Amino acid sequence: SSELTQPPSVSVSPGQTATIICSGDALPNQYGNWYQQKPGQAPVLVIYSDYERPSGIPERFSGSRSGTTATLTISGVQAEDEADYYCQSADSRGTYRVDFGGGTKLTVL
Amino acid sequence: QVHLQESGPRLVKPSETLSLTCTVSGYSITNGYYWAWIRQAPGEGLEWIGRIFHRGHTYYNPSLESRVSISVDTSKNQFSLRLNSVTAADTAFYYCAREVGSYYFEHWGQGTLVTVSS
Numbered sequence: 001s002s003e004l005t006q007p008p009s010v011s012v013s014p015g016q017t018a019t020i021i022c023s024g025d026a027l028p029n030q031y032g033n034w035y036q037q038k039p040g041q042a043p044v045l046v047i048y049s050d051y052e053r054p055s056g057i058p059e060r061f062s063g064s065r066s067g068t069t070a071t072l073t074i075s076g077v078q079a080e081d082e083a084d085y086y087c088q089s090a091d092s093r094g095t096y097r098v099d100f101g102g103g104t105k106l107t108v109l
Numbered sequence: 110q111v112h113l114q115e116s117g118p119r120l121v122k123p124s125e126t127l128s129l130t131c132t133v134s135g136y137s138i139t140n141g142y143y144w145a146w147i148r149q150a151p152g153e154g155l156e157w158i159g160r161i162f163h164r165g166h167t168y169y170n171p172s173l174e175s176r177v178s179i180s181v182d183t184s185k186n187q188f189s190l191r192l193n194s195v196t197a198a199d200t201a202f203y204y205c206a207r208e209v210g211s212y213y214f215e216h217w218g219q220g221t222l223v224t225v226s227s
Contacts, residue, residue, distance in 0.1 A: 013133035
């Protein structure tokens with residue numbers, strides 16, 4: 001079972017803000033990373049090290065981490081943002097284990 | 110531009126060994142980074158399988174550690190996955206990826222569906 005917990009689904013209207021929360025007891029000591037996956041495609045990194053955005057990812061994607069929670073925020077949601085989103089963390093000091101959240105289906109109404 | 114491509118048999122019989130290779134282009138594996146395998150059962154979430162450093166150090170998911178092996182062939186700029194004693198539960202899309210500092214996965218292959226069936 002995943003050590004990271006996400007809501008199964010989130011729905012927003014175009015132009016609104018979508019917030020996806022990831023919870024995990026190890027998050028106070030680990031970075032949070034986020035991936036977007038569209039049907040039939042490989043995941044794409046959209047946020048790393050809590051809030052960093054890879055080249056080519058729109059500014060409307062942002063991230064944060066506080067305590068046992070990591071958060072992905074998509075401001076001004078567009079239809080093309082409809083996808084599954086996965087949080088991920090890694091233990092960098094001990095087991096080096098990687099965990100993924102169960103994924104959240106973002107629906108743009 | 111870093112590109113990763115998975116290859117290998119798409120159909121494996123139960124109890125046999127699943128073998129996949131990831132060919133990396135646009136970057137030399139010997140220059141660093143970790144190289145990882147991740148899988149996703151159809152309709153399910155992502156599961157990390159393990160990683161290898163170009164010098165051969167490996168780390169595996171504890172839930173798969175007894176059956177998995179990851180190796181690297183720097184002469185071919187490839188790394189490989191072997192998963193023994195497969196069952197239907199190992200049917201999944203298998204992705205290879207470049208992992209940054211054992212933190213996150215910045216480049217992914219397109220993935221390949223491997224089906225375990227007799």
